[in-house]
Every structure is written in structure tokens, then in C-alpha cells.
Amino acid sequence: MSKNIVVAIDGYSSCGKSTLAKALAKxxxxxxxxxxxxYRAVTLFFLRHNIDLKHQESVIDALSKIQIDFQTSETxxxxxxxxxxxxxxxRQMPVxxxxxxxxxxxxxxxxxxxxxxxxxxxxxxxxxxxxxxxVVFPNADLKLFMTADPQIRAERRYNELISKGEKVNMEDxxxxxxxxxxxxxxxxxxxxxxxxxxxxxxxSHIDETQQLEFxxxxxxxxxxxx
Numbered sequence: 001m002s003k004n005i006v007v008a009i010d011g012y013s014s015c016g017k018s019t020l021a022k023a024l025a026k027x028x029x030x031x032x033x034x035x036x037x038x039y040r041a042v043t044l045f046f047l048r049h050n051i052d053l054k055h056q057e058s059v060i061d062a063l064s065k066i067q068i069d070f071q072t073s074e075t076x077x078x079x080x081x082x083x084x085x086x087x088x089x090x091r092q093m094p095v096x097x098x099x100x101x102x103x104x105x106x107x108x109x110x111x112x113x114x115x116x117x118x119x120x121x122x123x124x125x126x127x128x129x130x131x132x133x134x135v136v137f138p139n140a141d142l143k144l145f146m147t148a149d150p151q152i153r154a155e156r157r158y159n160e161l162i163s164k165g166e167k168v169n170m171e172d173x174x175x176x177x178x179x180x181x182x183x184x185x186x187x188x189x190x191x192x193x194x195x196x197x198x199x200x201x202x203x204s205h206i207d208e209t210q211q212l213e214f215x216x217x218x219x220x221x222x223x224x225x226x
Contacts (some may be wrong), residue, residue: 005030005222007126007215008133010192011146013180014153016203016211017128020146022077023212025126028219032077033119035129035136036099038068038112040090041081043102047094053105063111091161093168096176100183103130109189131190133198141222143198144215152204153177 007024009017018034025032042063046053051062071078078087089095102108109131116127116136127136133143154174161168184192194200199218203211 004121005124005142006120006137006140007142007144007219008137008140008195009126009128009144009146010130010133010195010198011128011144011201012148012153012192013177013184014157015146015148016156016208017146019208020144020201020211020215021126021128023208024215024219027212027216028124028126028223030124030126031119031122032072033070033116033125033127034077034079035112035116035127035132037079037087037090038115039103039108039129040095040099041068041079041086042066042108042112043095043099044086044090045081046102047098053101056107059105059107063107066111068115088164091164092166093172093176096180100180100187104183104187104189106189109135113190130184130192133195134193135190138195142218143195144201144218145194145198146201146203148202148204150174150177150181 007030009021011017018036021034022032024030045066046062049062052058067082069080071080078085079090080086113136119125120127120137129136133140133145151174154170154177157177158168158170158173161173201211201214206214
């Protein structure tokens with residue numbers, strides 16, 4: 001029996017990990033799982049219920065009340081938090097400001113990794129995040145590590161939020177990304193690091209089509225072995 005293929009995409013905030021992962025999943029007819037959105041959904045739940053992040057029992061109790069699911073259509077992938085579509089709300093600045101802090105909590109990561117690994121057993125998948133190739137799926141068939149110039153990342157994020165009608169300024173966006181980079185790479189639990197066997201994809205000066213073509217070149221040999 002052919003085994004499921006797992007593609008793990010890690011990298012910094014606003015590098016276009018989700019964009020590439022979605023495109024790959026659609027191209028290959030794989031299942032797309034946005035692990036970052038899962039942590040954002042947890043963060044949103046914590047914010048709504050004023051969970052004390054330093055109180056372990058409160059965090060564990062809150063996690064037991066969270067159910068996260070993905071619904072994929074022809075045009076988009078929606079994430080639901082306890083059956084509520086929160087796809088837009090989790091992308092707003094209040095969540096962005098807290099998600100790295102929440103993601104650093106050991107109990108949160110343990111619970112999310114369990115859910116991600118369960119999803120990974122469901123079929124061929126593309127999953128993006130911070131620790132997919134190092135912690136969630138250390139034996140992934142292909143690992144990509146995405147990076148880009150910080151200023152370019154900030155500009156992309158700014159343009160994305162402006163296009164959605166949000167009122168933001170470039171300085172806040174740049175500072176938010178810098179803070180998240182520091183938290184993601186220095187946290188004790190599953191820090192953002194490049195897996196030794198990951199292929200680096202710097203997309204500072206390439207477009208979405210080019211980065212998809214880059215990834216496909218590395219996936220083709222895996223498909224022929226399946």
C-alpha cells in the first residue's frame with residue numbers, strides 16, 4: 001500500500017507559507033492544513049475568554065473546550081473554532097500581537113501537535129507552520145524552509161491588510177513581525193529553526209508562480225515513487 005506523502009513548510013511570518021501550501025495542495029490534490037491558523041484560533045479563544053496565560057490550569061481547561069476544523073472549497077480554506085468560522089477574525093492585529101506568546105506555551109503546543117499529527121494520518125498533506133519539519137513531522141517526505149527580506153515581508157503584510165480594508169501603518173507591521181521573529185526563534189518550546197534536511201526557499205524576489213515551480217521540482221521525484 002502506498003504511504004501518504006507529507007510536505008512540511010516552515011518559515012518566518014509573512015513569507016507566504018500559506019500561499020505556497022495552498023497552491024501546492026490544489027496542484028497536487030493534497031489536503032492543506034494551516035497550523036498557524038490553529039494557533040491563531042487558540043489565541044482568539046483565549047482573548048475572548050480572558051484566559052490567564054500564566055495560569056496552567058486555566059490554559060489546560062480552555063484547551064479542552066477548543067475544537068478546530070478546516071473546511072476546504074474550490075476557492076478557499078475556512079477554519080472553524082467550535083463550529084464558528086473565524087477565518088477573518090484570526091488575521092486581525094489583536095490576535096497577531098498575541099499569537100507568538102500563546103504559541104510558546106508548552107501545553108498549547110502539545111495539544112496542537114496531537115491534532116496536527118492526527119490530521120496527517122488522513123491522507124497526502126501539505127502543512128505549514130514553524131515546527132512542522134522539526135517537531136510535528138520530523139520524517140516528512142519534503143521539508144521547505146521559507147524566508148524573505150524583513151522589509152519585503154512587512155510590505156506584503158501591509159498591502160494584504162490594506163486590501164482587506166483594515167487601518168494599519170507600516171511601522172506597526174514591521175515591529176510586529178520583528179517581535180514575532182524574536183519570539184518564534186527564541187522560545188523554549190519548539191522554536192523556529194531550519195531542519196537540517198530542509199530545502200531553503202528565499203522568495204524575496206520571486207513571485208507566487210515561481211515559488212510554486214520551485215517546490216514542484218522537489219516534489220516530482222516523490223510522486224514517481226508513490
